[in-house]
Amino acid sequence: MTVQLIIPRFFADARGWFVETWTRQRYADLGIVTDFCQDNHSLSRQAGTIRGLHYQSIPYAQAKLVRCLRGRIFDVAVDIRRDSPTFGAWIGAELTAEKGEQLFIPSGYAHGFLTLEDDTEVAYKVDAYYAPEADGGIAWDDSTIGIDWPLQGRAPLLSEKDRKLPMLKEADIDFPYDGNPLQPLKVPK
Numbered sequence: 001m002t003v004q005l006i007i008p009r010f011f012a013d014a015r016g017w018f019v020e021t022w023t024r025q026r027y028a029d030l031g032i033v034t035d036f037c038q039d040n041h042s043l044s045r046q047a048g049t050i051r052g053l054h055y056q057s058i059p060y061a062q063a064k065l066v067r068c069l070r071g072r073i074f075d076v077a078v079d080i081r082r083d084s085p086t087f088g089a090w091i092g093a094e095l096t097a098e099k100g101e102q103l104f105i106p107s108g109y110a111h112g113f114l115t116l117e118d119d120t121e122v123a124y125k126v127d128a129y130y131a132p133e134a135d136g137g138i139a140w141d142d143s144t145i146g147i148d149w150p151l152q153g154r155a156p157l158l159s160e161k162d163r164k165l166p167m168l169k170e171a172d173i174d175f176p177y178d179g180n181p182l183q184p185l186k187v188p189k
C-alpha cells in the first residue's frame with residue numbers, strides 16, 4: 001500500500017453538513033485494505049506542537065488513517081523500510097478540519113504532525129492495538145530526513161519522550177519493503 005491523500009465529499013444543507021469518513025469498500029477500491037481496530041483522538045492546545053515521529057514495531061505495526069477534527073495540521077509520513085529505494089524520504093500534507101482531508105499511512109512509515117492552530121484535534125484509525133513495548137520513534141529534526149516543517153523559525157512544543165528520540169540511522173527498525181516506493185501525493189479531484 002502507499003501513502004494517499006483522500007478528500008471526502010461533504011453534503012451541505014441548511015443544517016450544516018454530512019460526510020462519510022470511512023467505509024471499508026470505498027477505501028478498498030482506493031487500494032486501502034485494512035482491518036482497523038482502534039480509533040485515537042488527541043488535542044494539542046498550542047499551535048506549533050509536534051507529535052512524532054512515531055511507529056510501532058512488528059508484529060504491532062500500524063497503518064493509520066489520519067484527519068483533523070478541529071484546526072489544521074501539517075501531517076508527515078517518513079519511509080522507514082530499510083530496503084526501500086525511498087528509505088528516509090518524507091511526504092507532508094496539510095489536513096484541515098474545514099475540508100476533512102485524510103492521509104492514509106501504511107505500516108513501514110513513521111508518522112508525525114505539527115499543529116498549525118491552537119486547540120487542534122486530530123483523529124486517526126489504526127489497524128493494530130496500542131502496544132507500548134513496540135513503541136518506536138525518530139527525532140522530528142533528523143537532518144538526514146530533512147522535513148520542511150512550516151514552523152516559521154519557532155521551536156516546536158514536544159513531549160519529554162519525543163525530545164529524546166534517536167536519529168533514523170540509530171533507530172532499531174525492521175520493516176519489510178513491499179515494492180511500493182514513496183511517491184508524490186496525488187491530489188484527488
Ligand SMILES: Cc1cn([C@H]2C[C@H](O)[C@@H](COP(=O)(O)OP(=O)(O)O[C@H]3O[C@@H](C)C(=O)[C@@H](O)[C@H]3O)O2)c(=O)[nH]c1=O
Pocket residue numbers: 040042051052053054055064111112113130159161
Ligand atoms: C498512542 C497511544 C497512547 N496511549 C497513552 C500513552 C501515554 O500515556 C499517552 C500519550 O501517548 P503519546 O505521548 O505516545 O501520544 P502521542 O504523542 O499523541 O502519540 C501519537 O502520535 C502520533 C503522531 C501517532 O502517529 C500515534 O500513533 C501516536 O504515536 O497516551 C494509549 O493509551 N494508547 C495509544 O494508542
